[in-house]
Amino acid sequence: MKKVYRRPKSLKRAAFxxxxxxxxxxxxxxxxxxxxxxxxxxxxxxxxxPGCSVFAYHxxxxxxxxxxxxxxAAVATGLKRAYPxxxxxxxxxxxxxxxxxxxxTIHAANRGERITSIFINNAVYGMTGGxxxxxxxxxxxxxxxPYGRDTRLEGYPVRMSEMVALVKGAVYIERxxxxxxxxxxxxxxxxxxxxxxxxxxxxxxxxxxLSPCPTNWKMNPLESWQWVENEMTKExxxxxxxxxxxxxxxxxxxxxx
Amino acid sequence: xxxxAAIGEAAIRAGCQCYFGYPIxxxxxxxxxxxxxxxxxxxxxxxxxxxxxxxxxxxxxxxLAGVRTMTSSSSPGISLKQEGISYLAACELPAxxxxxxRGGPGLGSxxxxxxxxxxxxxxxxxxxxxxxxxxxxSVQELADLTxxxxxxxxxxxxxxxILGDGMLGxxxxxxxxxxxxxxxxxxxxxALRGAKGRPSRIVKTFTSKPTDLEELNWSLFxxxxxxxxxxxxxxxxxxxxxxxxxxxxxxxxxxxxxxIRNARANGLKVGMFRPITLWPFPxxxxxxxxxxxxxxxxxxxxxxxxxxxxxLAVEGKREISFYGRxxxxxxxxxxxxxxxxxxxxxxxxxxxx
Amino acid sequence: xxxxxxxxxxxxxxxxxxxxxxPKDSISPxxxxxxxxxxxxxxxxxxxxxxxxxxxxxxxxxxxEVYRE
Numbered sequence: 317m318k319k320v321y322r323r324p325k326s327l328k329r330a331a332f333x334x335x336x337x338x339x340x341x342x343x344x345x346x347x348x349x350x351x352x353x354x355x356x357x358x359x360x361x362x363x364x365x366p367g368c369s370v371f372a373y374h375x376x377x378x379x380x381x382x383x384x385x386x387x388x389a390a391v392a393t394g395l396k397r398a399y400p401x402x403x404x405x406x407x408x409x410x411x412x413x414x415x416x417x418x419x420x421t422i423h424a425a426n427r428g429e430r431i432t433s434i435f436i437n438n439a440v441y442g443m444t445g446g447x448x449x450x451x452x453x454x455x456x457x458x459x460x461x462p463y464g465r466d467t468r469l470e471g472y473p474v475r476m477s478e479m480v481a482l483v484k485g486a487v488y489i490e491r492x493x494x495x496x497x498x499x500x501x502x503x504x505x506x507x508x509x510x511x512x513x514x515x516x517x518x519x520x521x522x523x524x525x526l527s528p529c530p531t532n533w534k535m536n537p538l539e540s541w542q543w544v545e546n547e548m549t550k551e552x553x554x555x556x557x558x559x560x561x562x563x564x565x566x567x568x569x570x571x572x573x
Numbered sequence: 574x575x576x577x578a579a580i581g582e583a584a585i586r587a588g589c590q591c592y593f594g595y596p597i598x599x600x601x602x603x604x605x606x607x608x609x610x611x612x613x614x615x616x617x618x619x620x621x622x623x624x625x626x627x628x629x630x631x632x633x634x635x636x637l638a639g640v641r642t643m644t645s646s647s648s649p650g651i652s653l654k655q656e657g658i659s660y661l662a663a664c665e666l667p668a669x670x671x672x673x674x675r676g677g678p679g680l681g682s683x684x685x686x687x688x689x690x691x692x693x694x695x696x697x698x699x700x701x702x703x704x705x706x707x708x709x710x711s712v713q714e715l716a717d718l719t720x721x722x723x724x725x726x727x728x729x730x731x732x733x734x735i736l737g738d739g740m741l742g743x744x745x746x747x748x749x750x751x752x753x754x755x756x757x758x759x760x761x762x763x764a765l766r767g768a769k770g771r772p773s774r775i776v777k778t779f780t781s782k783p784t785d786l787e788e789l790n791w792s793l794f795x796x797x798x799x800x801x802x803x804x805x806x807x808x809x810x811x812x813x814x815x816x817x818x819x820x821x822x823x824x825x826x827x828x829x830x831x832x833i834r835n836a837r838a839n840g841l842k843v844g845m846f847r848p849i850t851l852w853p854f855p856x857x858x859x860x861x862x863x864x865x866x867x868x869x870x871x872x873x874x875x876x877x878x879x880x881x882x883x884x885l886a887v888e889g890k891r892e893i894s895f896y897g898r899x900x901x902x903x904x905x906x907x908x909x910x911x912x913x914x915x916x917x918x919x920x921x922x923x924x925x926x
Numbered sequence: 927x928x929x930x931x932x933x934x935x936x937x938x939x940x941x942x943x944x945x946x947x948x949p950k951d952s953i954s955p956x957x958x959x960x961x962x963x964x965x966x967x968x969x970x971x972x973x974x975x976x977x978x979x980x981x982x983x984x985x986x987x988x989x990x991e992v993y994r995e
Contacts, residue, residue, distance in 0.1 A: 320993065321991060336939035336986070341986045341987055345988050380777075382775075387626070392634060399766050420623070423622070423627065530941075
């Protein structure tokens with residue numbers, strides 16, 4: 317019997333602090349699988365956000381540096397401009413990237429910064445206890461929308477990927493989910509393509525990943541995975557949103573696949 | 574050369590690799606200078622960010638990569654950078670932040686002022702931290718202190734603030750640059766550039782164990798004690814026999830110097846003490862002054878901020894008077910002379926026949 | 927049996943996601959809590975696991991290693 321599935325090399329042996337059924341740790345594994353397969357563990361620098369996944373640096377065995385809430389894209393810009401050889405990625409939640417960090421995200425994309433943003437959309441602020449996020453669905457209950465998100469008072473879920481896609485500097489944007497084996501595999505492919513766009517020096521890449529948050533949605537893990545499928549994907553359709561890597565491919569030989 | 578441009582040139586000669594700015598009067602010439610002279614320099618980069626908040630966080634990112642990096646703004650913009658400065662201080666990341674300050678509070682005025690003294694020296698961000706604060710009073714000193722700022726930042730792994738003002742920034746004066754740009758851009762040994770051939774590293778302060786954070790604070794404060802001992806600088810002018818000493822910094826000190834020369838001509842024995850490092854503040858030196866002089870006059874272009882540090886230094890040993898003009902008003906030497914003269918006679922200080 | 931899996935009993939948090947997705951129903955809750963107070967799942971070695979690794983793909987805590995002929 318041959319071992320066909322093991323823990324990725326660049327995933328530290330630490331136990332995850334995440335809740336049972338959380339999507340973060342799956343995404344951590346996918347990231348490290350991509351780092352191993354693309355052999356870039358020693359070139360990658362990650363910028364985790366303040367949020368549940370701030371502790372990503374305890375799990376991802378790559379250089380990482382904290383950023384202030386919402387400022388990941390700016391920190392990544394400064395780092396990449398100072399040292400272009402690094403492969404810089406931000407790992408941000410929906411509040412971090414689409415609320416307080418909206419300006420940083422849109423302008424980093426607009427400048428076509430050669431960075432990759434891993435955008436975890438779980439429709440709430442997880443670490444702080446389940447408050448409304450920009451991506452909270454209409455009528456969805458959170459600790460700050462106890463009566464359900466009322467569009468007249470709290471507006472609508474923000475489709476950040478579609479918004480960023482309008483910005484010319486963004487070359488590759490895809491929305492995936494980690495709520496089923498097939499979607500998990502697609503997420504890995506998308507992460508890989510995003511890093512490839514950075515390696516090929518084509519522009520800004522963003523992967524939005526719908527991720528279950530059982531604790532704050534007050535569901536058991538399996539229900540939360542199904543809720544992503546049945547509810548979230550209605551508001552946030554999965555799939556490729558933008559891919560102009562072929563046109564932009566400065567090398568002309570290969571496209572970014 | 575314009576003061577603002579002199580800062581840019583001095584920064585390039587100090588090996589500044591990355592500059593992140595945002596337009597705000599009265600410091601635009603600095604941002605423009607870097608757009609012209611840094612952006613196309615080999616290995617360097619210039620970014621006009623979407624906000625001062627983003628600019629300071631880009632500085633954080635560039636400093637992570639171990640390069641010399643700078644941002645500049647004016648009072649309202651510097652307020653937006655305070656969170657970022659706290660992060661730089663906490664993560665021991667060197668950077669240079671230039672404040673060509675203007676009248677405040679609020680949108681304020683675009684004229685020169687010194688009302689950001691508290692914000693700069695007491696730290697406008699959260700947490701126990703200090704930043705080195707340098708206060709130039711001439712275009713030449715703007716250039717010299719810019720170079721010194723980069724050296725101090727790297728030496729102590731600390732953000733350094735240059736507290737200039739609109740007048741200095743917009744003023745033209747001859748400047749002599751004592752250094753040439755380094756042939757190779759300096760990169761710090763602790764640069765975070767990917768875990769090649771070494772274990773991966775984390776730059777952070779967030780922790781669930783308060784004792785970790787306590788130790789970080791203690792280690793930062795041990796370093797601040799060292800900086801206080803090693804790097805405090807000031808200028809003294811005719812204080813040896815002075816009955817009255819004017820304490821002023823930056824452009825206010827220049828104005829006061831003019832008044833003091835005239836006062837001396839009238840037989841009034843007046844001197845001046847000018848702190849150059851606002852943090853670390855020269856408490857001992859001012860305290861020593863009280864042994865020789867009878868009265869202190871603190872003169873600032875604000876409602877009275879540095880006077881609090883002067884009071885801390887003097888500890889009631891001598892009487893302290895204050896004269897200040899806030900809001901971006903620029904007092905004239907003759908105005909200051911009148912204040913000095915009236916005070917001198919009021920206090921019955923000795924006049925030289 | 928063409929494959930089998932090893933589940934780290936101490937790291938498993940008993941979210942049972944793998945149970946839901948295993949095509950051969952070869953995983954079921956164990957009867958002993960682990961040190962963290964979770965009820966981990968365990969592998970039924972008498973099932974007909976093919977080593978397809980679906981369980982490992984969905985496992986949020988990366989506690990499953992898969993062996994296949």
